[in-house]
Amino acid sequence: MRPVNVIITEIIRETPTIITLRTDIEPDAAPGQFVMVWVRGLDEIPMALSHPGSITVQSVGKATEALSRLEVGDSIGIRGPFGNGFEVKEKGDREEKEGDGEEDGAGKGNKIMIIAGGVGGAPLLPLALQAHSRDLDVTTLIGARTADELLFEEHFLKCGAISIATDDGSKGHHGFITGAMELFNLAGFDQFYICGPELMMKSVLDILRAAGLEAMAQLSLHRYFKCGIGVCGACTIDPSGLRVCRDGPVLSGDLLIKSELGKYHRDATGKKIMF
Numbered sequence: 001m002r003p004v005n006v007i008i009t010e011i012i013r014e015t016p017t018i019i020t021l022r023t024d025i026e027p028d029a030a031p032g033q034f035v036m037v038w039v040r041g042l043d044e045i046p047m048a049l050s051h052p053g054s055i056t057v058q059s060v061g062k063a064t065e066a067l068s069r070l071e072v073g074d075s076i077g078i079r080g081p082f083g084n085g086f087e088v089k090e091k092g093d094r095e096e097k098e099g100d101g102e103e104d105g106a107g108k109g110n111k112i113m114i115i116a117g118g119v120g121g122a123p124l125l126p127l128a129l130q131a132h133s134r135d136l137d138v139t140t141l142i143g144a145r146t147a148d149e150l151l152f153e154e155h156f157l158k159c160g161a162i163s164i165a166t167d168d169g170s171k172g173h174h175g176f177i178t179g180a181m182e183l184f185n186l187a188g189f190d191q192f193y194i195c196g197p198e199l200m201m202k203s204v205l206d207i208l209r210a211a212g213l214e215a216m217a218q219l220s221l222h223r224y225f226k227c228g229i230g231v232c233g234a235c236t237i238d239p240s241g242l243r244v245c246r247d248g249p250v251l252s253g254d255l256l257i258k259s260e261l262g263k264y265h266r267d268a269t270g271k272k273i274m275f
């Protein structure tokens, strides 16, 4: 697939390091799907869709810095949307499953917890909006280093309850987002949706596993993407060999708990980088 040229129509400053670029196209995408963004003359990088036709970018290196310097009227290339998305279970699932005699609580889909660390909130906002519009009970835990780096706080608040954790204690729980999880009865939730720094996701998944809830977790994983469509093999994870770009980026907690998650990832050459 060749990139489609899109024009930047609006730039929103979300935090000191994160901006949202709105564009003149709105691809039909499920929450959690991503696009490959061609930054002319530099690189092509994966980005989640944070709203229809929008990407939310944290400046960490040459391509994201170049995206952060764009102005309204500039253009980028977009391929996609690609990958799978988060599975949002309908409210009616509870009655149907109870009717089927399913009593273990898994997969009812009425009450969901979203756990968003840093720019990981980008693929989770469309999920929160969709779940809220389907009348699900949404609770979002938002974590960041400092209060001014909290992403989409007001947007998530419109979808349900929120709980905040900051590393420096400038807002909400003082410490990691895992500390904020302790304020909740996790067994009372039907699904958990998680995206953020990998070590954060591993800690969250360990807590869910200790509670026997890992199969109810969906995590959006980051790996080095080259093709973005399952051809080159750059993004495979051990030991399953699944391609994160095509089989993910959303993968289930019971699969990831037995994987390389939180241990290592690979760089552009395929070399293992330990966390």
Ligand SMILES: Cc1cc2nc3c(=O)[nH]c(=O)nc-3n(C[C@H](O)[C@H](O)[C@H](O)COP(=O)(O)OP(=O)(O)OC[C@H]3O[C@@H](n4cnc5c(N)ncnc54)[C@H](O)[C@@H]3O)c2cc1C
Binding pocket: 034, 043, 044, 045, 046, 047, 048, 049, 055, 056, 057, 058, 059, 060, 061, 062, 063, 064, 065, 119, 122, 123, 221, 222, 223, 224, 225, 226, 249
């Ligand atoms: C499915 C997916 C969705 C993403 N969504 C977002 C998002 O919504 N917002 C956001 O700010 N970031 C997102 N990222 C991360 C983003 O792709 C990287 O931060 C970006 O590629 C960094 O490029 P750079 O040139 O600025 O930095 P570099 O200095 O080149 O790289 C910094 C780090 O970013 C990672 N990276 C670099 N190139 C790639 C690549 N081609 N594929 C994957 N990782 C790479 C590597 O870990 C590298 O160490 C997503 C990544 C994936 C896999």
Ligand code: FES
Binding pocket: 224, 225, 226, 227, 228, 229, 230, 231, 232, 233, 234, 235, 236, 243, 244, 245, 246
């Ligand atoms: S990036 Fe090429 S197979 Fe996933």
